[in-house]
Amino acid sequence: MKNENFTISGKIIWLSSLALGLLMAVPKFAERHFNLYETLVNSGVTAAFALFVWYFNILTLPKYSYRDIAKGFSVKRLLISLLMGIGVMFLLALLQQLLISTIDFGPAMLMFEIRGVLVNVMFYMFIHFLYQNYLHQKVSIELERTRMDNLAAQYELLKQQVNPHFLFNSLNSLKYMVENKDEHSVDFILKLSDFYRFTLESRKLDLIPVSEELNILDAYIFLLKARFEDGLNISIDIGKAHHSSYMPPFTLQLLIENCIKHNIVSLDKPLHIRLYSQGEFIIVENQIQLKRTKESSIGVGLENIHQRYLHLLDKKVIVEPAPSTFTIKLPVAYENRHR
Numbered sequence: 001m002k003n004e005n006f007t008i009s010g011k012i013i014w015l016s017s018l019a020l021g022l023l024m025a026v027p028k029f030a031e032r033h034f035n036l037y038e039t040l041v042n043s044g045v046t047a048a049f050a051l052f053v054w055y056f057n058i059l060t061l062p063k064y065s066y067r068d069i070a071k072g073f074s075v076k077r078l079l080i081s082l083l084m085g086i087g088v089m090f091l092l093a094l095l096q097q098l099l100i101s102t103i104d105f106g107p108a109m110l111m112f113e114i115r116g117v118l119v120n121v122m123f124y125m126f127i128h129f130l131y132q133n134y135l136h137q138k139v140s141i142e143l144e145r146t147r148m149d150n151l152a153a154q155y156e157l158l159k160q161q162v163n164p165h166f167l168f169n170s171l172n173s174l175k176y177m178v179e180n181k182d183e184h185s186v187d188f189i190l191k192l193s194d195f196y197r198f199t200l201e202s203r204k205l206d207l208i209p210v211s212e213e214l215n216i217l218d219a220y221i222f223l224l225k226a227r228f229e230d231g232l233n234i235s236i237d238i239g240k241a242h243h244s245s246y247m248p249p250f251t252l253q254l255l256i257e258n259c260i261k262h263n264i265v266s267l268d269k270p271l272h273i274r275l276y277s278q279g280e281f282i283i284v285e286n287q288i289q290l291k292r293t294k295e296s297s298i299g300v301g302l303e304n305i306h307q308r309y310l311h312l313l314d315k316k317v318i319v320e321p322a323p324s325t326f327t328i329k330l331p332v333a334y335e336n337r338h339r
Contacts, residue, residue, distance in 0.1 A: 007058075008054070008058060008127070008130065013051065013054045013055070014051070016050065016054075017047045017048075017050035017051045017054065018047050020046055020047060020050045020119065021043035021044060021045075021046045021047030021050070022043060024042060024043055024046040024115075045092045045093075045095070046115070046119075048092060049085070049088060049089055049092055049116055049119060050119060050123065052085070052088050053081070053085060053119060053120050053123045053124070054123060054127075056081065056084060056085075057077075057081055057123060057124055057127045058127060060077060060080070060081070061077075061127075061131055077124075081120055081124055082117060082120055082121070085116050085117065085119075085120040086116060086117070088116075089115075089116035146311045149307060149311055150206065150308070150311060150312070169227060170192055170223055170227070173188070173223075173226050173227045174188055174189065174192070177226065184226065187222070188222070188223070188226050191219045191222040191223055192219075192223060194219040195216065195219040195220055195223060198215070198216040198219065199250070205249055206248065206308075206312050207246040207247065207248060207249075207312060207313075207333075208246065208247070208248075208249045209243065209244060209245070209246060210238065210242055210243050210244070210245050210246065210247055210282065211243040211244070212249075213247055213249065213250075213251065213252055214236070214238065214243070214252075216249070216250065216252075216253060217236075217252045217253055217256070217275075220253045220256070221234055221256075224256075224260070228260075228265050229267070230267055230270060231265045231266045231267045231269075231270050231271065232260070232265055232270065232271055232273075233270050233271065233272045233273070234256065234272075234273045234274075234275070235272075235273070235274050235275070235276075236275045236276070237274075237275070237276040237277070238275060238276060238277045238282060239277045241277075242277045242282060242332060244334070245282075245332045245333055245334050246313075246333050246334065247282070247330060247333070248305065248308040248309065248312060251305055251308075251330065252275065252282075252284065254302075254304065254305060255284045255302075255305070255328055256273060256284070258302060259271065259273050259284075259286040259326075262290060262291065263286065263287075263288065263289050263290060263291065264289045264290070264291055269289055271286065271287065271289065272286065272287050273285070273286045274286070277332075280331060280332045281318070281329040281330060281331060281332060282329075282330045282332060283327060283328070283329050283330070284327070284328045284330070285325055285326070285327045285328075286325065286326055287324060287325055288322075288323075288324055288325060288326055302317075302319070302328075305317055305330075309330070309331065313331070313333045315331040315333060316331070317329065317330060317331070318331075
């Protein structure tokens with residue numbers, strides 16, 4: 001696969017090739033019977049071969065991937081380069097034989113091939129050094145960009161978690177429960193406290209176990225049920241095997257919040273939400289019963305989740321809208337798989 005990013009200045013390629021050709025001409029100047037024509041042909045062949053080695057090795061570098069940094073030196077690419085170089089040098093030696101008929105082809109061919117291998121190895125090692133340096137720079141830049149994007153995502157996430165509307169509605173529900181001497185008032189206060197404690201503890205973490213995410217969700221659902229009662233039905237069936245997997249914190253809470261934000265939730269028309277595991281996915285599915293008037297949204301909920309999965313786990317969230325249901329598939333990630 002051809003590389004689309006890594007480049008070397010054309011001036012460096014051409015000047016170094018010409019310089020190598022002139023270097024090969026130096027011994028000729030010391031000969032008693034100096035022949036300018038033969039010297040120019042020999043230098044031209046060497047410079048042409050150097051140009052080939054430059055461009056062939058650059059164009060056959062793989063397209064940049066963060067995985068390349070771990071692969072290191074590629075013996076396979078070096079062998080391919082050497083074989084191609086031997087073939088090209090053979091053709092150039094034939095051309096030199098045609099231009100200078102006095103050269104003994106056998107010894108000259110051996111000399112050219114040895115020279116070609118040495119030039120090829122030298123240039124390949126130099127290009128490999130530059131390419132590895134380029135990869136390290138790219139990784140450093142991407143890590144910094146990821147860190148900045150993640151900080152921005154965490155900031156947006158925190159703004160959603162400490163949502164003034166959610167806190168306002170929770171306090172209203174609590175006020176109603178206290179006034180009516182609801183026996184669950186103390187439980188509501190404890191769950192509200194637990195939810196915001198989870199928020200403060202998890203906001204600095206990139207990933208948390210699904211088991212911890214379910215604990216956060218449990219507190220959140222308790223608060224929602226106190227507000228919506230039988231108007232909201234949430235079923236959870238996530239296998240134990242998936243509890244040890246990882247996900248960005250508050251992912252499930254954000255998805256449920258989106259369901260409530262965009263759909264009708266009432267006693268007459270209860271909203272049903274399913275959370276379950278299937279294969280390599282944790283799935284959130286809800287029936288579609290859209291509100292007539294949409295709530296205002298800053299549009300970072302689902303996109304926030306998309307970006308965090310992409311940056312932290314190098315995995316994509318799958319969204320499957322249907323006429324009657326809306327499904328989101330979260331890829332499962334384990335501790336030894338994520339970056």
